[in-house]
Amino acid sequence: MSETAIAGYDYGRVGPSPVGKDDLEALKAAVLFGPEDEAALRRAGEVLGDQVEAILDVWYAFVGANPQLVAAFAGPEGEPVTTYLDRVRPRFGQWIKDTCLRPYDEAWLAYQEEIAERHTPAKKNKTDHAPSIDHVPLRYLIALISPITSTVRDFLARGDRPAAEVDAMHEAWRKAVILQVALWARPYAPQLW
Ligand code: HEM
Secondary structure, three states: OOHHHOOOOOOOOOOOOOOOHHHHHHHHHHOOOOHHHHHHHHHHHHHHHHHHHHHHHHHHHHHHOOHHHHHHHEOOOOOEOHHHHHHHHHHHHHHHHHHHHOOOOHHHHHHHHHHHHHOOOOOOOOOOOOOOOOOOOHHHHHHOHHHHHHOHHHHHHOOOOOHHHHHHHHHHHHHHHHHHHHHHOHHHOOOOO
């Protein structure tokens, strides 16, 4: 992977996560995420790999059309900070690939905690020196599971695979996103997690 060139992408350089392997396994079981989903995600990674920019176009348009979401990328006057949006974008793209292709091991767990903190006052804005609000509201983090899941289906279908295969890849993607957002909830409510 060519992730070394992505500004602020610190995969492998953070951690360890406060979440242990046993907690991860229990969470995977709770979202019904199994080996067949891992295999389907690998195939999804092949299909989505060269469509990342097009997916990001859809997601950025969605965020751009929703002022309550743009607010997380806005400066003190409420105007979107373009440099901030531009710097986060390649990391978001890399996340699509990581979700599909990385093993969900300790390094992955550690980066989940890092992404989580980058949505909270602990680390939001710091990576990109952005003059913006100090956290992403947890309710929107959860709500975004819906568009981030439903919009991917068309891209998976473009891979020319059988319908049952598209279903399996989409299902695995849905579970992987829910799993991650569940992990990202931890720093928002450490005592209750
Ligand atoms: C950063 C994913 C929800 C605003 C990121 C990154 C990823 C990501 C992969 C980059 C992590 C890195 O630095 O390597 C997601 C996913 C979400 C979600 C999968 C929901 C399922 C949201 C929502 C908002 C938001 C709802 C705003 C309303 C941001 C901002 C950053 C960011 C502002 C930059 C944080 C920083 O300053 O480092 N997100 N996100 N995210 N996301 Fe999200």
